[in-house]
Amino acid sequence: KAGVTQTPRYLIKxxxxxxxxxxxxxxxxxxxxxxxxxxxxxxxxxFEYFSETQRNKGNFPGRFSGxxxxxxxxxxxxxxxxxxxxxxxxxxxxxxxxxxxxxxxxFGPGTRLTVT
Amino acid sequence: xxxxxxxxAALSVxxxxxxxxxxxxxxxxxxxLQWFRQDPGKGLTSLLLIQSSQRExxxxxxxxxxxxxxxxxxxxxxxxxxxxxATYLCAVHAGGTSYGKLTxxxxxxxxxxx
Numbered sequence: 001k002a003g004v005t006q007t008p009r010y011l012i013k014x015x016x017x018x019x020x021x022x023x024x025x026x027x028x029x030x031x032x033x034x035x036x037x038x039x040x041x042x043x044x045x046x047f048e049y050f051s052e053t054q055r056n057k058g059n060f061p062g063r064f065s066g067x068x069x070x071x072x073x074x075x076x077x078x079x080x081x082x083x084x085x086x087x088x089x090x091x092x093x094x095x096x097x098x099x100x101x102x103x104x105x106x107f108g109p110g111t112r113l114t115v116t
Numbered sequence: 117x118x119x120x121x122x123x124x125a126a127l128s129v130x131x132x133x134x135x136x137x138x139x140x141x142x143x144x145x146x147x148x149l150q151w152f153r154q155d156p157g158k159g160l161t162s163l164l165l166i167q168s169s170q171r172e173x174x175x176x177x178x179x180x181x182x183x184x185x186x187x188x189x190x191x192x193x194x195x196x197x198x199x200x201x202a203t204y205l206c207a208v209h210a211g212g213t214s215y216g217k218l219t220x221x222x223x224x225x226x227x228x229x230x
Contacts, residue, residue, distance in 0.1 A: 004159075033216035042223070043205070048216030055215045090159055094216060103148060103209050105218060107160040 002027065004093050004108035012114045018079040021111045025072050025093030031055075032074040033105065034066060037088040046089075049074050078113075086115045118143045120208055122221035129196055129228055137191040137224045139206035144187050147211025150218065151180050151191050154203045163204075164191070168211075196228045 005024045013019050025032050034046040045058040049068035066076040072093075078085055092105040119142045129135055139149070148167050152160040164173045164180040166189070172181040179192040189206055203225050207218040 006159075031216045033218070035218075043207075043218075043220040045217045045219070050215065056213070056217050058217070088157075092160075092216070092218075103211075103216070104150065104162065104165050105216070106162060107152070109159040110157075112157070 006108040010112045020077045023074045023091035029093035031094045033092045035090045081115045118219045120221040126225040139189040141187045146208045148209050150207050152205045198228050
C-alpha cells in the first residue's frame, strides 16, 4: 500500500505571495491532518479534515486554510506569505474510526517551504 | 491545555548501549500515545502506538511503556546502533472531539556513535 504523498517537496516563495500544498492520504484513509514544524515551535497542529469537512483547527491565523476533496486528497493554502511561515509542512492520514488503533497517524515526507 | 515534555533534549551514546527516552504530559485524559522517529529533513515514521488502556508495547528492540495516571511514557531502545540516530518524538491524542489532532513534545535528538 502506498504511503502518504506530498507535493511539492520543496518550494521557495516571496513575501506576500500565496502557496498551495497538496497531500494524498493512504488509500482508504478519510482523515487528513496538517502540521507545521519549525525549529523554535516544534510540531504544531494546523487543522484536520474528514469527509470534506474541517473537524478541528489549531491556533493559526486565517491566512492558513485548507480543503479536502471527495477522494480524500487535501490541499492547504497560505496567503500573504510572511518570513515566519518558512517551515516544514507535514500532513498525516488516519482511518479515524473507533477501534483498536483508531487515530493512529501516518505522516508524509513533508513540503519544505522557504519564504524570502 | 495539554503540554508534552521530552527529556533529555539530546543524548549521545556509544553503540550497544541500552537507553531510555522520557515523555511526560500534563493532562492524563489521553486516548493514545504515539512514538515517532524523524530523520533530518524527513517526515515522521510511527514506531509504536499505546492505547490508554495498555501499559506497554514492543516492536523489535523498542519497548514503550505508559503510566497514564502519572502522565509519563518511556521509550526503551535496546542494544543501540548508529542507524538509530534520529530525533524521537512522542505525541498524545486526547480522543473525543480532538479527532486528528496530536500534541507533540519537542523531541529527543539521539546520536549513537560507533
